[in-house]
Amino acid sequence: MKRxxxxxxxxxxxDAGWQxxxxxxxxxxxxxxxxxxxTRKLAQALAREWAxxxxxxxxxxxxxRDQTDFAINIVANDPEEAISQIIKYAETDTLCYRADPEHxxxxxxxxxxxxxxxxxxxxxxxxxxxxxxxxxxxxxPETLAKLSEFLSGRDHxxxxxxxxxxxxxxxxxxxxxxxxxxADPIGLWHAASLEEEWQSDLWGRDQEAETRRRRRQEAFxxxxxxxxxxND
Numbered sequence: 001m002k003r004x005x006x007x008x009x010x011x012x013x014x015d016a017g018w019q020x021x022x023x024x025x026x027x028x029x030x031x032x033x034x035x036x037x038x039t040r041k042l043a044q045a046l047a048r049e050w051a052x053x054x055x056x057x058x059x060x061x062x063x064x065r066d067q068t069d070f071a072i073n074i075v076a077n078d079p080e081e082a083i084s085q086i087i088k089y090a091e092t093d094t095l096c097y098r099a100d101p102e103h104x105x106x107x108x109x110x111x112x113x114x115x116x117x118x119x120x121x122x123x124x125x126x127x128x129x130x131x132x133x134x135x136x137x138x139x140x141p142e143t144l145a146k147l148s149e150f151l152s153g154r155d156h157x158x159x160x161x162x163x164x165x166x167x168x169x170x171x172x173x174x175x176x177x178x179x180x181x182x183a184d185p186i187g188l189w190h191a192a193s194l195e196e197e198w199q200s201d202l203w204g205r206d207q208e209a210e211t212r213r214r215r216r217q218e219a220f221x222x223x224x225x226x227x228x229x230x231n232d
Contacts (some may be wrong), residue, residue: 071160
């Protein structure tokens with residue numbers, strides 16, 4: 001697609017938020033809904049994606065736009081479904097599933113994952129069940145209820161970012177920690193991919209797998225940044 005605009009700007013929409021304009025026209029999502037976002041920072045990030053395009057538009061560079069459209073077109077229309085999808089990652093959270101205690105991986109998991117889970121437990125007043133092996137065990141119903149209550153208080157933009165992070169990390173603990181002030185996104189990603197990295201170190205690295213892993217990391221970090229842009 002050829003670039004069809006010259007000027008990119010950000011405009012405040014009364015009582016609604018902020019919107020990117022191209023040659024004075026407000027942007028819409030791919031489904032035609034006005035793409036109005038809650039903060040000027042996010043709108044400016046969206047504007048940069050358009051401003052930095054060259055003569056031929058590269059749609060793969062619209063990372064924040066795609067996440068924003070997901071929030072507006074999908075999550076806003078059914079936030080309960082989004083919460084249902086997110087809470088599934090608490091039921092089978094990667095950080096809760098450890099190797100057998102005699103396995104060499106177990107010690108590394110304990111060292112990296114246990115402090116993170118304990119932080120979530122303390123912050124949200126919940127308790128997770130740790131599991132050794134691959135056979136799933138249910139999490140306490142009160143834990144799932146309390147986390148569902150927390151999610152129900154989040155706006156659809158935050159839920160969208162959390163759903164993206166949770167799906168990439170196979171964990172709800174990871175996006176919960178990503179919401180904290182002073183969060184370390186790259187450290188959280190390394191924690192989420194600990195077992196995968198351990199397997200690669202043990203058995204060798206495949207180029208295709210490394211490329212997929214790098215793309216997932218980039219998507220996770222972009223989602224973390226996007227959620228941070230929701231805070232003015």
